[in-house]
Every structure is written in C-alpha cells, then in structure tokens.
Amino acid sequence: xxxxxxxxxxxxxxxxxxxxxxxxxxxxxxxxxxxxxxxxxxxxxxxxxxxxxxxxxxxxxxxxxxxxxxxxxxxxxxxxxxxxxxxxxxxxxxxxxxxxxxxxxxxxxxxxxxxxxxxxxxxxxxxxxxxxxxxxxxxxxxxxxxxxxxxxxxxxxxxxxxxxxxxxxxxxxxxxxxxxxxxxxxxxxxxxxxxxxxxxxxxxxxxxxxxxxxxxxxxxxxxxxxxxxxxxxxxxxxxxxxxxxxxxxxxxxxxxxxxxxxxxxxxxxxxxxxxxxxxxxxxxxxxxxxxxxxxxxxxxxxxxxxxxxxxxxxxxxxxxxxxxxxxxxxxxxxxxxxxxxxxxxxxxxxxxxxxxxxxxxxxxxxxxxxxxxxxxxxxxxxxxxxxxxxxxxxxxxxxxxxxxxxxxxxxxxxxxxxxxxxxxxxxxxxxxxxxxxxxxxxxxxxxxxxxxxxxxxxxxxxxxxxxxxxxxxxxxxxxxxxxxxxxxxxxxxxxxxxxxxxxxxxxxxxxxxxxxxxxxxxxxxxxxxxxxxxxxxxxxxxxxxxxxxxxxxxxxxxxxxxxxxxxxxxxxxxxxxxxxxxxxxxxxxxxxxxxxxxxxxxxxxxxxxxxxxxxxxxxxxxxxxxxxxxxxxxxxxxxxxxxxxxxxxxxxxxxxxxxxxxxxxxxxxxxxxxxxxxxxxxxxxxxxxxxxxxxxxxxxxxxxxxxxxxxxxxxxxxxxxxxxxxxxxxxxxxxxxxxxxxxxxxxxxxxxxxxxxxxxxxxxxxxxxxxxxxxxxxxxxxxxxxxxxxxxxxxxxxxxxxxxxxxxxxxxxxxxxxxxxxxxxxxxxxxxxxxxxxxxxxxxxxxxxxxxxxxxxxxxxxxxxxxxxxxxxxx
Amino acid sequence: xxxxxxxxxxxxxxxxxxxxxxxxxxxxxxxxxxxxxxxxxxxxxxxxxxxxxxxxxxxxxxxxxxxxxxxxxxxxxxxxxxxxxxxxxxxxxxxxxxxxxxxxxxxxxxxxxx
Numbered sequence: 001x002x003x004x005x006x007x008x009x010x011x012x013x014x015x016x017x018x019x020x021x022x023x024x025x026x027x028x029x030x031x032x033x034x035x036x037x038x039x040x041x042x043x044x045x046x047x048x049x050x051x052x053x054x055x056x057x058x059x060x061x062x063x064x065x066x067x068x069x070x071x072x073x074x075x076x077x078x079x080x081x082x083x084x085x086x087x088x089x090x091x092x093x094x095x096x097x098x099x100x101x102x103x104x105x106x107x108x109x110x111x112x113x114x115x116x117x118x119x120x121x122x123x124x125x126x127x128x129x130x131x132x133x134x135x136x137x138x139x140x141x142x143x144x145x146x147x148x149x150x151x152x153x154x155x156x157x158x159x160x161x162x163x164x165x166x167x168x169x170x171x172x173x174x175x176x177x178x179x180x181x182x183x184x185x186x187x188x189x190x191x192x193x194x195x196x197x198x199x200x201x202x203x204x205x206x207x208x209x210x211x212x213x214x215x216x217x218x219x220x221x222x223x224x225x226x227x228x229x230x231x232x233x234x235x236x237x238x239x240x241x242x243x244x245x246x247x248x249x250x251x252x253x254x255x256x257x258x259x260x261x262x263x264x265x266x267x268x269x270x271x272x273x274x275x276x277x278x279x280x281x282x283x284x285x286x287x288x289x290x291x292x293x294x295x296x297x298x299x300x301x302x303x304x305x306x307x308x309x310x311x312x313x314x315x316x317x318x319x320x321x322x323x324x325x326x327x328x329x330x331x332x333x334x335x336x337x338x339x340x341x342x343x344x345x346x347x348x349x350x351x352x353x354x355x356x357x358x359x360x361x362x363x364x365x366x367x368x369x370x371x372x373x374x375x376x377x378x379x380x381x382x383x384x385x386x387x388x389x390x391x392x393x394x395x396x397x398x399x400x401x402x403x404x405x406x407x408x409x410x411x412x413x414x415x416x417x418x419x420x421x422x423x424x425x426x427x428x429x430x431x432x433x434x435x436x437x438x439x440x441x442x443x444x445x446x447x448x449x450x451x452x453x454x455x456x457x458x459x460x461x462x463x464x465x466x467x468x469x470x471x472x473x474x475x476x477x478x479x480x481x482x483x484x485x486x487x488x489x490x491x492x493x494x495x496x497x498x499x500x501x502x503x504x505x506x507x508x509x510x511x512x513x514x515x516x517x518x519x520x521x522x523x524x525x526x527x528x529x530x531x532x533x534x535x536x537x538x539x540x541x542x543x544x545x546x547x548x549x550x551x552x553x554x555x556x557x558x559x560x561x562x563x564x565x566x567x568x569x570x571x572x573x574x575x576x577x578x579x580x581x582x583x584x585x586x587x588x589x590x591x592x593x594x595x596x597x598x599x600x601x602x603x604x605x606x607x608x609x610x611x612x613x614x615x616x617x618x619x620x621x622x623x624x625x626x627x628x629x630x631x632x633x634x635x636x637x638x639x640x641x642x643x644x645x646x647x648x649x650x651x652x653x654x655x656x657x658x659x660x661x662x663x664x665x666x667x668x669x670x671x672x673x674x675x676x677x678x679x680x681x682x683x684x685x686x687x688x689x690x691x692x693x694x695x696x697x698x699x700x701x702x703x704x705x706x707x708x709x710x711x712x713x714x715x716x717x718x719x720x721x722x723x724x725x726x727x728x729x730x731x732x733x734x735x736x737x738x739x740x741x742x743x744x745x746x747x748x749x750x751x752x753x754x755x756x757x758x759x760x761x762x763x764x765x766x767x768x769x770x771x772x773x774x775x776x777x778x779x780x781x782x783x784x785x786x787x788x789x790x791x792x793x794x795x796x797x798x799x800x801x802x803x804x805x806x807x808x809x810x811x812x813x814x815x816x817x818x819x820x821x822x823x824x825x826x827x828x829x830x831x832x833x834x835x836x837x838x839x840x841x842x843x844x845x846x847x848x849x850x851x852x853x854x855x856x857x858x859x860x861x862x863x864x865x866x867x868x869x870x871x872x873x874x875x
Numbered sequence: 876x877x878x879x880x881x882x883x884x885x886x887x888x889x890x891x892x893x894x895x896x897x898x899x900x901x902x903x904x905x906x907x908x909x910x911x912x913x914x915x916x917x918x919x920x921x922x923x924x925x926x927x928x929x930x931x932x933x934x935x936x937x938x939x940x941x942x943x944x945x946x947x948x949x950x951x952x953x954x955x956x957x958x959x960x961x962x963x964x965x966x967x968x969x970x971x972x973x974x975x976x977x978x979x980x981x982x983x984x985x986x987x988x989x
Contacts, residue, residue, distance in 0.1 A: 023956075024930075027907065030955045031926055034908040037951060057926045070931040 017077070024067055028060050065389065078392070082399035089400065096372055097404070100365045103766075104408025104454065106759055107361030109415030110354040112439070112447045116420055118347050119446075120437035122340050127262060127436075129202025130296075134335040135303055137169060137293045137310070143327040144599060151291040154284035155317060155325070159293075162313050165306035168196035169295035171276060174267055176698065178538045178728055181246040182234045187536055187730040188248070189269045190224075192276040198225075200296045201265065208242045208257030215256075216275040223275065224253040228261035230271040248274075250540020262435070266292065266339075285324045288583055288658075294335070307332045323593060339432045345828055346749050352822070353507060353756045356500045358454065360760050363493040363500075364767040366458040369401060370490055371774050373462050394463045401459025402452060409451030413439065416447075426751065428744030461489055487775065491807055494771050498811025499818060501757075501764035502848055506819040508757035509840040510830055511750040517832030518743055524674030524683070525575070526614030530735035531709035532574055535720060535727065536698035549629065549692040551723065552699050556606055558719040564707045569609030570691070570699040574735075575676045576742040585687065587644060588654035588664045600640060601676060601686040602657060604694045610671055612702045613735075620651045620669030627690035635669040640685035657687060659694075679743055680831045702735065709734055749829065761851065769855040772804045776859040784868045793864035800863050804856030811852075812845050892932050894975060895922065897941065897960065897968040904959035906949065907933065933958055941967050 032053045039049035057063060068077075090097045125131050138148040139155065156171045163169070173192045178185055195216035204210060205225060215223050224246065226235075235241045245252045253274065264270055278284070297306055310330040318325045333341075373380070380393060388396075420437060427434055465486055535555065542548045552570055560568045573579040584597040591597075607623040610616075618638060627633055634655065641650045654664040665687075673683040691699065705712050717729045740747075776783075783796055791799075823835040833840070899905065899913040910933070911924045936942045941964035947957045960968070 024934075026954070027956045028926065028930065030953060031907045031930075033953055034906065034949060034955060037953070038908065038912075063926050063930055066927055066931045067934045070935045 021064075024064055025060075028057065028063050032057055032060070065392075069389075078395070079399070082396050083403065085396065086400040086403045090403065093372070096368060097407075100368055100404050101408045101411060103361045103364050103763060104405055104451075105411035105415055106763065107354075107358035108405075108409045108412030108447060108451055108454065109419060110357050110412075110756060110759065111351075111450055112412055112416035112443060113419040113423060114347070114350050114354045115446050116416065116439055116443040117423065117437050118351060119440065119443055121343060121431070121433045122347060123442070124433075124436060126336060126339065127203070128335070131335055133167075133297045133299070134200065134202075135295055135297060135306065136333045136335060136338045137295050138331040138333060139289060140329040140331040141327060142329060143596070147331050148333065149328075150289040151293045152284060152289040152324070153278050153282075153287065153291055154321075155289075155328075156291055156293050157278065157280055157284070158317055159310065159313060159330070162316075163306075163309055165298060165301045165309045166295040167298050168200045169293060170194045170197040170200045171278070171291040171293045172197060172265065173276060173291050174270065176536050177249040177272075177274075178536060178726075179234070179246065179248055180250075180726060185726050185728040186234075187534075187728045188230070188271045189267070190248070190272045190274055191265065191267070191270045192274050194276045194278065197265075197273070197294075200294055202296070203260070203263055205257030206260040207239045208255070210257060211273075211275055216277055218277055218279045220275070220277065222251060222253040223256045224248065225257040225259060225273045226255060227259055227271045228263070231258045248272075249538035265294070268429075268435075285321055303332050303334060326593070326596070343431060345825070349507070349826055349829065350749075350752055350756070352825075353504055353753055356504050357756050357760050357763070358450070360497050360500050360763045360767070362454055362458040363497045364763055364770070365401075365404065366462055367490055367493050367767060367771055369459065369462040370465065370486060370493075371770075373397070373465070397463030398456065398459045401463070402455030405451045405455030405458070406448075408454070409447050412451075413444070413447055423752075426748060428741070428748055431745070431748075465489060487778075490771050490775070494768055494807045495811040495814065497764045497767045498808055498848060498852065499815035501760045502812055502815025502844060503819045503822055504753075504757045504760040505844040505847065506815075506823055506840060507826060508750075508753045509844050510823060510826060510833065510835060510837055511746075511753045513833050513837060513840055514830040515743075515746050515750045518679055518746060521675065521679045523575070523679070523739060524615060524672050525735075527736040527739045529705050529709050530612065531703045531705060531712050531716065531732070532700055532735055532738065533703075533713070533716060533732040534698060534700045534730050536730070537727070539697060541724075541726075542697060545629065545692075545695045548695040548697055552606060552691060552695075555720060555723055556608065556701070558722065559701065559703060559716055560608070562712065562715055562719065564705050564712060566704045566706050567608055567612040568701065568703050569612040570606040570701045571609050572604050572696045572699060574700045574702070574738060575674055576678065576738055578677070578742075580676060582684075584658045586656045586658075588656055591656065597658065598644070598685065600657070601684050602659075602689065602694075603686065604689045604691045604696050604699075606691050606699070609688075609702065612704045613674075614704075615674055616672045618670045618672060619649075620667070622669055623688075623690045627693070629692045629695070631690055631693055632663060632665050633668045633690070634665040635671055635688040636667055637671055637683065637686040637688075638673045639683045640687065641670045643685060655687065665689075679739075700731075746829075746831070761847075765851045765855050768804070768808070768852060769858065772800075772856050773859040773862075775803075776800055776863045779863070780866055783863050783866055784870075787866065788868040796864045797857075797860050800860035801853070801856045804860070805849075805852060808849060808852030808856070812848055815848075816841060816845065891975075892924065892928060893936060894968070894971045895924075896929075896932055896936065897964060897971065900942070900958060900960050900964070901968065904947075904957040906947075906955035906957050908955075910958065936964070940964075 032050070035053035035056060036046070036049045039052050040046060044052065126134075128134055136148075137151065137159065139151050140147050141149050151171065153171070156169075160169050171194045175190060175192060177188050177190050179188050193211070195211050195213045198204065198210040206228065208225070210225065211223070214220055226241070231237055231241060239258070241255050242257070243254065245254055247253075259273075295306075297303065307330070310332065314325075314328065314330045318328065383393065383396075384390075417439060420439065424434055424437060535552075537548055537551060542551060556568055556570060559565060572581065580601045581603065582599055582601050585600045586592055586597045605623070607625075607627075610622055619641075620635070622635065623633075634657075636650060636655070644650075645653060650667045650670055653667050655667065656662050656664050671688070675681065676683060676686065701716070703709065703712060703716060713732045717732070720727055720729050779800070783800075786796065786799075787793075819841070820836060827835045895914050895918070896910060899910050899917065905913060907926065907929060911926075911929055914922055914924050933942065933944075937944055937958070941961060942958045943961050944956050944958045946954060949955045
C-alpha cells in the first residue's frame with residue numbers, strides 16, 4: 001500500500017469514524033440476514049436458521065472489533081480512547097488516584113533530584129574547552145604512598161622543557177593578597193598561574209586578554225586578571241577597569257582582563273589571577289613542593305601515552321637529582337576524575353537508594369491497582385464480552401497505569417525542584433560543581449523515561465492478572481473478588497517491599513552509626529567558646545621579619561586585654577581547615593638523605609596557643625618571651641615523640657627540620673596530639689616553632705572567651721584596626737563551627753540517606769498495612785465462620801497477624817541477605833564500623849518487625865470485632 | 876472457545892486468504908456471504924471462511940486499493956455490500972498467483988525428493 005493511500009485512509013478513517021462504524025454494522029447485519037435466508041432455503045425454520053447464522057458469525061461485536069483492528073489509524077484511535085477512558089476511571093476514584101500519584105511522586109521526585117545532581121556533577125562536561133584532553137599532573141611519592149602530591153617548581157620546569165605529549169602545561173599556586181583599591185581593605189584569594197594556564201583550560205577572558213609569555217617573567221610589568229564576581233562586586237562591572245591599576249598587598253598591578261562568570265580552577269573562592277613568574281635561574285630544588293600543575297594533551301595523544309613519557313622523564317630526573325627526587329614519580333589524572341572522583345561513590349549509593357524508594361513506591365501502587373482491578377473484574381468481564389481482546393484490555397490497563405505514572409512524574413519534578421533547592425542549601429560547599437545542578441532537558445528526559453518505565457513496571461502484573469477474567473464467574477452477582485494467584489502476587493509485593501526497605505534502612509543505619517562514631521572522635525582540643533580570625537600582613541608594608549613578629553605580639557597583647565577574653569594565641573594554619581605546611585626532618589643523631597627522611601607538619605605558633613586551644617602540655621615547657629627570632633627550640637606532638645623517641649625522653653634531644661638552612665633545634669616540650677587534617681585521620685608527626693623564629697605574614701588568632709565568643713568579633717577587629725587601619729581581618733569563625741564544617745560532608749550524606757530511608761519506611765509500612773487490611777477484609781466471611789464455630793478473638797488475632805508476620809519475616813530475611821551483598825559498596829563511606837555492623841542489622845530488623853507488627857495488628861484487631869452473623873451475610 | 880481456532884485458521888491462511896478472495900471476485904462482484912460461499916465452492920469445500928476472518932480481510936484489501944465496494948441489492952432484494960476487483964486488484968491476483976505457483980512447485984519437488 002502506498003504511503004499516500006495509507007495516509008489517505010488514515011485521515012478518512014479518523015474523520016468519518018462514525019459513518020464507517022455504522023456502515024460496518026450494517027454490513028455484518030446484512031451478512032447475518034443473508035445467511036439466515038440461505039439456511040432457511042436449506043430447510044431450517046426461521047428461528048433455527050437465525051440461530052445457526054449467529055453462531056457462524058460468532059459475535060457481531062467481535063467481528064467489528066477485528067475489522068477495526070485491521071484498519072489504518074486504529075492504534076491512534078484506541079490510544080486516544082484508552083486515554084480518555086483512563087482519565088475518566090482515575091477521576092472516578094480520587095482517593096486511589098491521589099494515593100498512587102503521591103507515592104509515585106515521592107519515588108520519581110527523589111530520583112529526579114538525585115539524577116539532576118549526578119547530571120550536574122558527573123555527567124555534564126566541565127566548563128573548559130575540550131575538557132577531555134585536560135589532565136592534572138601530580139608528583140607521586142612512592143615512599144609516603146601519596147599519589148597526588150604537590151609539584152616542585154624545578155620538576156615542573158623540567159617537565160615543561162622535556163615532554164612532548166602536552167600542547168601546554170601550566171602551574172598554579174593559591175595564595176592570599178590584600179586588596180586596597182576600590183573600597184575597604186579586603187583579603188583576596190588569588191591564583192598565581194604560569195603563562196599558559198588559560199590556554200590549557202581553553203577559556204578566554206570575557207573582556208581583555210589572557211596572559212602571554214612576557215607577562216610571566218621576572219621584572220615584567222605586573223598584571224592581573226579579575227574574576228567576574230570581583231569585577232562586579234568591587235568595580236561595578238565596568239569594563240573600563242581594563243588598563244587601570246589596582247593595589248594588591250601594596251603593589252600596583254594593571255588589570256588586563258576579566259574572566260567569564262563561573263570560571264574557576266579547583267577552587268571556587270579564587271577572585272583574581274596573577275602571573276606565577278617562576279625564575280628558571282633559581283635553584284628551586286632547595287624548596288619544597290607546592291605547585292599544582294595542569295596540562296592539555298596534544299590531539300591524538302592518550303593519557304596512557306603521556307603517562308609513559310612522563311614516567312621516563314621522572315626516571316631521568318630521579319637519576320639526575322637523586323637527593324631531591326629519589327622515590328618520586330609523576331601521576332596524570334584526568335581533570336574530570338580529579339574534580340568528581342571522590343564524590344562519585346556517594347552519588348552512586350544515593351542513586352541506588354532512590355531507585356529502591358521508587359521500587360517500593362511501584363510495589364505499593366501495583367498492590368493498590370491489584371486491589372482495585374479485583375473490584376473492577378465485572379467491568380473488565382463486560383468489556384471482554386463486548387468484544388475486547390486480551391491484548392486490548394492489557395493495553396487499556398497499561399495506559400491507565402502509565403497515565404498515573406506520568407502524573408506522578410509531573411508532581412515528582414515539582415518535588416525535585418524544591419528538593420534540589422533544599423539540597424543545595426544544605427550541602428556543604430566542598431561538593432564540587434554544586435552550582436551546576438539544575439533541571440535541564442536531560443533530567444526531564446530521564447524523569448519522563450523512568451515515569452514511563454515505572455508505569456509499565458507497576459502496571460504490568462496487575463493488568464496481566466486481571467485481563468483474563470472468567471466471564472461466567474465474574475459476571476455472577478456476589479462472586480469472590482480476588483483469585484488466589486492475585487493473593488500470591490500481593491504477598492510477594494509485601495515481601496519485596498520489606499526487603500527493599502530493609503536494605504535502605506541498613507544503609508542509612510550504617511551511615512548514622514558511622515557519623516556518630518565520627519562525632520565522638522576526640523579532637524585533642526576544646527572547641528567550645530573559641531573565636532578564630534585570620535590576619536594577613538601585606539609584604540610591602542611588613543617586609544621585615546621583625547615587623548611581622550612585633551605586629552602579632554602587640555596584637556595578641558591588645559586582644560588579651562579585651563574584657564571577656566580568657567586566653568589567646570595564634571597559629572599559621574588552624575586544624576581541620578585542610579591546610580598545613582609539611583616538610584621532612586631528621587634526628588640530629590641519625591641524619592638520612594632527603595629522599596628517605598620522615599615527614600612532619602610544621603606550625604609556627606605564639607606562646608598562648610596551647611592554652612587557648614586547650615591542648616595539654618605533656619612534658620617540658622611551652623614557648624615564652626625567651627623564644628625569639630634566634631631561638632633554636634621546638635615543641636613536638638605526642639605522635640612524633642612516640643614514633644621517633646620510643647622509650648626515651650625527647651626533651652633535650654635535637655631535630656633538624658628541612659627548611660631554609662639545616663640547623664638543629666632542641667626539643668623543649670611535648671604536647672598532646674590533635675586531629676589536624678580530618679577527624680577520621682590519625683595525627684601526623686608535628687613540630688611547633690615559636691612565631692618570631694619563622695614569622696609568617698599571616699596568622700590565625702584563637703580567642704577563648706568567658707562569654708559568647710561571637711560577641712567578641714567587633715571588638716577584636718577594632719583592636720587590629722587600632723594597630724593598622726588598613727589591615728583587613730578575615731575568616732572570623734567559631735572553632736566549633738570549623739570542627740562541624742570538617743564533617744559537613746558525611747553529615748550531608750547521612751542526612752540524605754536517612755531521609756530516603758524514612759520515605760522508604762513510610763511507603764513500605766503504608767503498603768504492608770494496605771495489603772493486610774485488604775486481605776483481612778477479604779477474609780471477613782471466613783473469620784465469621786471461624787468465630788461462629790467457637791474461635792476466640794485471640795485465635796483470630798494470631799491467625800491474621802501470623803500470616804502477616806510470616807511475610808514480614810521473609811522480607812527481613814531476604815533484605816538481610818541483599819544488604820550483606822549490597823552495603824559492601826559503602827565501605828569507603830564508613831568510619832569506625834564495618835559494612836556488616838551487627839548492631840545496625842539488629843536494630844533495623846527490630847524496627848521493621850515492629851512496623852510490620854503494627855501494620856498487621858490494626859487490621860487483625862478490626863477483624864476480631866466482626867459480628868459473625870453479619871459477616872456471614874456479607875456480600 | 877471457537878474464537879481461538881478461528882484465529883488459528885486465519886494465521887494459517889495468511890496470504891492464502893487474500894489470494895482466494897481475489898480469485899473469488901474475478902468473475903463478478905459479490906457480497907460477503909457470496910465471497911465465502913464462492914471460496915467454499917472453488918476449493919471444493921476445503922476452506923470455510925468465517926466472518927471473523929473474512930471481514931477484516933475484505934476491509935484491509937479495500938484499504939489497500941485492491942477491492943472497491945458499493946451497496947447493492949441481493950437477489951431477494953436485501954441490501955448488501957458488493958465487492959469487486961480494481962485494476963490494482965487484478966494485478967495483485969496475477970503476481971500472487973505466480974508466486975503461489977512457484978512456491979507450490981518448489982514445495983512439491985522438495986516433498987518428492989528423497
């Protein structure tokens with residue numbers, strides 16, 4: 001049939017549907033008449049003849065239905081019909097429809113929300129040009145087992161010189177400067193970058209130009225590129241800022257560009273970029289490793305090929321500078337992996353969790369549908385009698401369930417929209433790419449897809465179950481509404497719901513237990529009632545070490561004198577903020593070559609620091625007035641003492657810290673360990689120096705207060721301004737907030753999983769209750785007979801509850817087995833417990849047993865109140 | 876239910892039924908019962924096409940443009956819908972006849988082979 005004539009008939013059929021139908025009835029009618037006539041000719045009487053003709057035709061409506069099914073446009077026609085019919089029957093049962101739609105909306109909404117996070121964080125490509133070719137280039141320490149170590153400027157320069165795999169390679173280093181143009185003095189986080197940085201990422205400034213090689217040289221005209229936010233906030237977004245000078249830490253720099261909004265590299269807080277200007281003439285191998293380097297692969301070069309090449313270069317460098325590079329290699333990491341690598345397991349666990357929620361919702365709705373179709377049996381039988389074939393009935397019912405699912409999906413998108421906003425508000429700010437999470441077309445497509453799938457999944461079993469009604473039985477008045485296979489399916493759904501809910505609850509339980517373990521970790525200091533703030537002195541104004549030492553000494557004296565201040569101290573980097581200075585050291589008695597010497601953290605502090613933090617002094621003395629710029633004394637932590645002076649008194653021993661010049665320092669004290677890096681990490685060896693000995697330009701004050709510490713901040717800032725009115729004070733925070741922030745991510749994960757498990761528990765208990773209630777109602781007659789024959793309410797209770805609890809127990813058993821298999825993937829997210837944590841499994845099983853008991857008991861008790869006489873008359 | 880058997884027969888005759896209907900209509904226009912009676916005659920009673928298969932086939936073939944239909948009067952003055960072959964229908968009959976002969980020849984020789 002040609003396309004033309006086919007579409008012609010399609011239009012004709014759809015337009016003149018009624019006429020064609022009438023025509024068809026008439027045609028079949030005339031067939032019966034003609035056949036009757038023929039039969040009469042063969043000697044039957046009229047009644048016989050007509051009867052035989054009707055039997056031969058086998059049902060006028062069926063014949064018509066067959067003809068219709070063969071016609072063009074039939075599919076569309078029946079679809080529209082099914083849709084209309086579906087809407088009508090859903091509207092007739094608003095209670096059922098509402099319950100189902102809400103359950104589905106919860107499931108689909110949760111899936112949409114988590115998928116939109118996965119889409120934004122994992123799937124959407126990075127905001128760099130051709131991001132698949134961008135790789136991070138780390139140094140790898142085989143000895144310290146660190147695969148992503150910062151990079152030495154010397155090694156970076158050699159990679160740049162020797163490698164041929166990269167189009168460009170760039171180095172960056174985050175630092176802080178004080179901005180004094182265009183308003184109040186303000187501390188900025190800036191990224192020092194080498195010339196090719198923007199080319200590697202392939203992102204051009206929105207206005208102005210990017211850095212060229214000449215900008216990145218010692219003695220070049222100082223230039224700066226601003227972030228979009230800084231340009232908007234501080235300079236009113238005026239493009240005329242290009243070419244203007246701004247003052248950063250006392251130096252005047254010319255603005256040459258402004259980056260587009262949202263551009264950042266590894267650190268969203270960066271507000272400006274300044275050339276790194278590494279001097280190749282410098283002997284950088286006297287310094288540590290502190291750069292982060294990023295490169296763009298030449299087209300056609302794979303990351304594996306580049307890795308092989310860089311391994312070779314690292315080997316050369318190891319030979320040439322064995323003191324510095326022994327045991328060091330190179331590690332390339334794809335940029336995307338770098339950014340999202342450690343969040344992926346969490347997101348996948350969450351995705352699995354919401355998928356389970358959706359499955360439970362499906363089981364619930366399928367059960368509702370089963371119960372409903374049982375009561376619709378008569379209607380379906382009638383339709384079958386009127387000529388509807390089984391596939392036709394199945395399609396009709398599936399249309400209805402898909403309709404339900406789409407409605408659930410629409411509401412789900414709305415829930416997800418709010419959910420995502422709540423999610424972003426609750427999420428810790430160290431989740432990468434959080435600002436890129438939106439409901440985009442891909443998310444909508446996903447939602448539409450799972451809605452369709454959901455509709456098919458929960459609709460299939462009920463529609464298959466109920467589309468083969470036994471016509472005679474179903475049409476009989478007062479027939480039993482549910483078949484035994486129906487009951488089996490419903491029971492299976494209950495078992496599945498309980499099993500799924502158990503897996504989710506176990507997951508959430510493990511996270512909760514792990515989180516509470518994390519919260520009980522001793523930090524080693526007292527975080528209550530402590531205010532912290534950072535002061536960074538500009539090098540132009542405080543170039544002399546003595547100036548810096550004096551400033552912090554005087555600032556500390558002034559702050560200590562404030563009313564309400566109990567004790568005060570300062571340190572280079574506060575614990576649990578993710579920052580530290582690390583280097584290597586040697587025992588004076590046993591020096592090792594640099595590549596073999598052990599690592600330690602180094603922190604300059606003021607004398608009051610330990611007291612203000614509440615860190616106990618275990619041995620020896622703390623720093624005081626005596627320990628000035630030329631002092632050669634250190635205080636070590638307990639870990640260093642235990643590891644390197646086992647069974648000896650460390651006081652009076654000497655260590656040589658790898659720093660500017662190798663000098664021996666005498667240990668004068670040992671203090672307690674604190675959690676420096678993270679609550680879940682064991683402390684590293686640490687060495688404290690008196691601040692005048694190594695006068696960092698920035699220090700963090702810790703102020704222990706006798707009153708509400710937050711109320712001190714204004715007065716404390718005023719004291720700093722009294723010393724230097726141009727000096728910004730930044731990061732004013734409470735110490736306990738810093739501790740809480742350091743576990744914000746596990747808290748967030750735990751919260752999300754707990755919410756999903758809660759939803760799952762509610763859905764599952766509603767589901768169990770629904771099924772138990774229904775089956776108790778179904779058994780009213782049976783129960784009535786039992787009671788009439790002398791069964792006590794207690795017997796009935798046992799009977800009904802016993803049945804439900806058998807299902808609950810089966811669900812719990814299956815759930816436990818599934819959990820043992822599935823929660824293993826969570827192992828990396830757990831702290832202090834294993835994925836097979838017994839208390840969690842026991843508690844969760846107990847919770848579900850209780851829920852099952854309640855959901856069974858209520859309908860069972862109602863069943864015992866049945867009046868035997870009435871129940872026997874029932875139906 | 877005999878409906879199932881009916882479907883079975885229709886499946887068996889897929890393609891063949893079309894050929895028989897076309898053949899039945901070569902001599903003269905016929906109404907539905909006429910087509911079914913004629914098929915019964917020309918196949919010497921082997922095929923008894925029931926309305927459940929016949930009408931869908933007639934309507935499908937009409938949509939395909941092989942048949943055309945119009946209301947007329949039967950010999951006893953009853954209104955009935957008469958089907959007749961179109962030119963496309965005659966062409967279709969020719970090709971299907973040739974196809975059928977080729978197939979039956981091939982199957983025949985296949986069955987005779989040892």
